Amino acid sequence: MAADRDKETSKGFDSEIGHLYGPNPYISLNSTYFRGQRSVYARDTNPTWEYLEAEVGRLEGGRCTVFASGMGAISSIVAAVEGRKTLFLAEDSYNGTRRLAQYLSDIGRLHLNMVTQKQLSSLCFITDASPGDILFYESPSNPHLNLYDIAAISRVCRDHGLMSVVDSTLATPFLQRPLSLGADVVVHSLTKALSGHSDVLGGAVVTKDPELDSLFRLRRSLLGAIPSAWDVYLILRGLKTAELRVDRASKNAYSSLFVFFKYLDPSRIYYPYHPSSPTLELAMRQMTGGGGVVSVVFEDEATAERFLDALRQFHKATSLGGVESLAERRAIHKGEEGTHPGLVRLSFGIEPWDLLEQDLVQALETALRQS
Ligand SMILES: Cc1ncc(COP(=O)(O)O)c(C=O)c1O
Known part of the structure; x- marks a missing residue:
């Protein structure tokens, strides 16, 4: 009897669970898990998140970590700069991203270098950069809809040891796939078109790099920027259409x-x-x-x-x-x-x-x- 129950429970940890019962994913409302399962506590992982991570990861072509909001996702990236060097941030980025970076710079947590549209388009920002720095930009940018050559920027960043991050919220993976153009990280506000019904907030970070992926998961868990299973279900429902x-x-x-x-x-x-x-x-x-x-x-x-x-x-x-x-x-x-x-x-x-x-x-x- 106890063995049967354990077997049932272990199904609850399978991100494929939705396929077992029907077309919709299982909403895991557990805050803790029975010992012996592959998760211990719901701030670290949750089967419903895993389902969304599999979907967004497949769409972008990398490993995805979901967050409570787009800003939660962006914070986990900006936090990655702290142990590194300078954050090069495009001047035409979303105002929340700029305000976060400015705040962290003001309190001495990171070194910030704002990059103009011209510096980013001409790639000349790279002359001020050092290996280990991070470039963060949007294409298209919000609200000016400026476009940047993701393949060319990714190439120059890679050649100079920078990590390049593209906020691709306005494009969505249906119109643009930055990782396939060479970017190291792609970020989304899932609040926007991917959920699409103005009823939930969410964010995602996707990378092909397993080390970075582990870092983003660690930051999510320690800072507690986690989405609720119900919110993730709503995002998954929106993602279908x-x-x-x-x-x-x-x-x-x-x-x-x-x-x-x-x-x-x-x-x-x-x-x-x-x-x-x-x-x-x-x-x-x-x-x-x-x-x-x-x-x-x-x-x-x-x-x-x-x-x-x-x-x-x-x-x-x-x-x-x-x-x-x-x-x-x-x-x-x-x-x-x-x-x-x-x-x-x-x-x-x-x-x-x-x-x-x-x-x-x-x-x-x-x-x-x-x-
Ligand atoms: C391009 C872009 N990135 C990030 C965000 C932040 O997302 P969220 O509101 O889900 O935190 C927004 C919000 O408008 C955005 O437009």
Whole structure:
């Protein structure tokens, strides 16, 4: 009897458990495990996490560690700098990443070197770097949608002994796979398109390097930045439809360019697949689609606010990658003081295009009529 129970329990530690009972993964709500199992305590591991780690790892082509949020994932990487040397951080990174790095630098925990768009694109940041340093950047960046040549940057980092990290949240693994382009680490906010329903936070770090993978797991366990099994289940549920949603959102976002072109100068519209973008060739080389985020720059704050107030299908809210379309002025956020006050970031959802099109047209007419 006791032996049978042990056998049953051991099934509960199998990340394949979902396949044993049905299409959905098992939600492990255990905080502790019976002695003799391959885990001791749920801050170290959890079968439901393992299922998500297997999925995200397969999509990115590496070993994945999941975290309680994108910032939890980014913290585990930035923490890896502490014993190393300098963190080279792209100036156009997400404001949370910049604020975290600045805070750690201010309290003397790491040496920070901000890298401009020009220094990163031309690879000349490398002249200031030493072996053991870390480069962290986004491609596409949030909210300016700047693109960087991941293969070229990875090559120069490897040649000079730097670890390169790409936050690929805006691209998702369906549109871009940084590890296959040579990056050492890829990071995601799972809060965005991979979960996709604006109902959960999560983060992931993926690497091919087993030593780094162990370090990220250690940091997660010791700092306690762990996701709940229920949250991980929600992310897994969203992940089942992520590829379809990303495809639809990308189509909606791309279609919107041709509406904006009628009202705004093309240089005020940012999107990886923008037909006259100077990085279009790069986008087509390293991404298989442009993604669901478009940023547009209105002349001033007042025009941007009129546009946002006039929108009916788009909710005025932060975040991106959900099934519903969202829009906001980025300059309202802490850490975005340098962003143009008229810049509006739109995150396209999966609504029918004709509804979004009508809404954009009427909001643009309203906003620009009065300017
Ligand atoms: C590019 C990018 N990276 C990381 C994060 C942080 O993710 P989270 O909000 O899940 O902590 C965000 C959040 O907006 C983001 O846009």
